Amino acid sequence: MNIQEASIATGISKDMIRFYEKKGLIHPRRHPENNYRNYSMSDIHILVTIKFYSSLGITISKIGKILTEGNISLAITSFNDRLEQLEEEAFWAKTKYLLASDTYHLLKKYNQGIDFDIGNHPTQYYYPTANIQKSNTLTTINKIQVSRLVFRIQENNKNNQNYPQDTGLLLIKQNKFINGDYQVIEKHKFYRIINEVKTNELISVAELQKLQNRIQNEGFKPYGDIFIYSIFHNIPDSTSETLCIEFMIQ
Incomplete structure (x- = not known):
């Protein structure tokens, strides 16, 4: 031919x-x-x-x-070298798909006038950003940066007006490609509220308490850490952004 x-x-x-x-x-x-x-x-x-x-x-x-x-030996070695890299790429591709699907779900609800979401999380793994940056190569950090970062308020800081800056990744699978320390977040039920807030301002303890009171009034008991992540920015209106504030509930 x-x-x-x-x-x-x-x-x-x-x-x-x-x-x-x-x-x-x-x-x-x-x-x-x-x-x-x-x-x-x-x-x-x-x-x-x-x-x-x-x-x-x-x-x-x-x-x-x-x-x-x-040279079949070289072929075997070449495939072996690529397998781990492909496994890592597959991990981040799956992570991005799940985050995109979740963000789509939240934005669609918010656009329909629904400002809350209730569901269940499997066991998750929280990797603090500071630990990741100390122990990983630039290539891995660049891959991580395409994922959604969350801001965490730990339970013992909920009443602290100056709670620490604590950001990291919440992943549903332990990642062997990240060398930093992580914390296991056991499977739990969640209640998350979609809220428009002032840009570049931390949510106050009073605002968090108001949200927790709302959840309690609906018959749930908030506990554990709070996770906050941005889902939308209206750039022309630079004074506000749309956040998701997630509580663990019983």
């Missing part, structure tokens, strides 16, 4: 096929009359393998060495 047909059969652009040939990964025969490339089924299978290996993040130079030398 010609290069156009090979491109259609493999989903690889003609330019990329020529690039692989230039790198010595494939050697299509030439038609004796017009010197056009003639790709065999063997060439097609090689192209598909190159595309597969490349899609997993194995470099072209390493792919070339694997295939031209028939």
